[in-house]
Amino acid sequence: MDRPNKPSAISPSGTGPQPSVHSERGRVVASLPTGDSVEILLYGATVISWKANGRENLWVSEAAKLDGNKPVRGGVPIVFPCFGPPPKDHATGSLSQHGFARNSTWEYLGKSTSESEGKLASGGDDSIKLDFGLSSSQLTEDNKKAWGYDFALVYSVTLKRDGLQTMLSVRNQGEKAFEFQMLLHTYFRIDDISKVAINGLGSTTYVDKVLDATTHTQSSPSLTITGEIDRVYSGIKQDTTSITQDGKPRLDVTRDGISDSVVWNPWIQKAKGMGDFEPKDGYKNMVCVEVGAVDGWQKLEAGETFEGGMIVKSHA
Incomplete structure (x- = not known):
């Protein structure tokens, strides 16, 4: 796909170790001199691994299909242009659940140095950005018949020391306005769901899909998970939702340009009912904290661009 500012190859900063990138068998892998790494499938532009300080931060089912056969169960699938089953009376009504971005093959547009926070002590670059279109x-x-709009998506994945930034740019390249929803359906890996708390959602209104899509307001500043949860929080005032484990910081998820989040864990029965969810007790080691724009619809007029995503920090 054409892109006005297609990233150029990295020019070494001079001395010191440099980030490395290689692409093979339908995936792109990038590593920093620190050892932090990220791996992205071209199928769905799905991030399937993000390691910081030697620790894997994303959960991927042992039964996940990584061959382009179906959307990946785990990692960071991209939801676009509809969240959940689309309403039949909407322009997305003929699409499958969560839209087509997560089961389309994307193009790798290249690598570039991002606006770095500085150089490593050794003189090497401390971040790298990968773009997919x-x-x-x-x-x-x-899918063309089901959603016949002229659009272009650019998904930027930036690996930093102890951090990962994922941003989705949506451009209307046609002459007709269109509406869409987007969500980064992130599965975070945790040690024990019973010891996890999610903070930063207090006093926020949410739709509880487990309780017949009824609307509630979270009274507690801290959310713990003791059963199936599927909540859509909208208009969140705090930019960052944090995940703690045993009372210690584990991951900070900061929304950028968007104000909705979904918290999901299938728990025992739902996990048993999903053929691609393995091991069946894997719900103990994952929690989805997903950022997006899913409360209503985003409208883009001809020539307009939308951008939203997240910045995640990992605590050792």
Whole structure:
């Protein structure tokens, strides 16, 4: 796909170790001199691994399909242009659940140095940005018929020391306005769900999908998970939602340009009912804290661009 500011190859900063990137067998892997790394499938532009300080921060099912056969169960699937089953009376009504971004093959646009926070002590670069693109011309014929708008997505994945930034840019390249929703459906790996708390959602209104999509307001500043949870929080005032484990900081998830989040864990029965969820007790080691724009619809007029995503910090 065409992109006005396609990233150029990294120019070494001079002395010191440099980030490394290699692409093979439908995936792109980047590493920093610190050992931090990220791995992205071209199928769905799905981030399937992010390691910081030698620790894996993303959960991927042992039964996940990584061959382009179906959307990946785990990692960071991209939801676009609809969240959940689309309403039949909407322009997205003929699409499958969560839209087509997560099961389309994206193009790797290249690598670049990002606006770095500085150099490593050794003189090497401390961050690297990878860009992926998906446009209307790359869709299957079925998806083109189901959602016939001219669009371009650019998904930027930036690996930093102890951090990962993922940003989705949506551009309307056609002459007709269109509406969409987007969500980064992130599965975080944790040690024990019974020892996890999620902070930063207090006093926020949410739709509880477990309780017949009824609306509630979270009274407690801290959320603990003791059963199936599927909540859509909207209009969150605090930018950052933090995950603690045993009372200690584990991950900080900061929304950028968006104000909604979903918290999901299938728990025992739901996990048993999903064929691609393994091990069946894997719900103990994962929690989804997903950032997006899913409360209503985002409207883009011809030529307009939307951008939103997240910055995640890992605590050792």
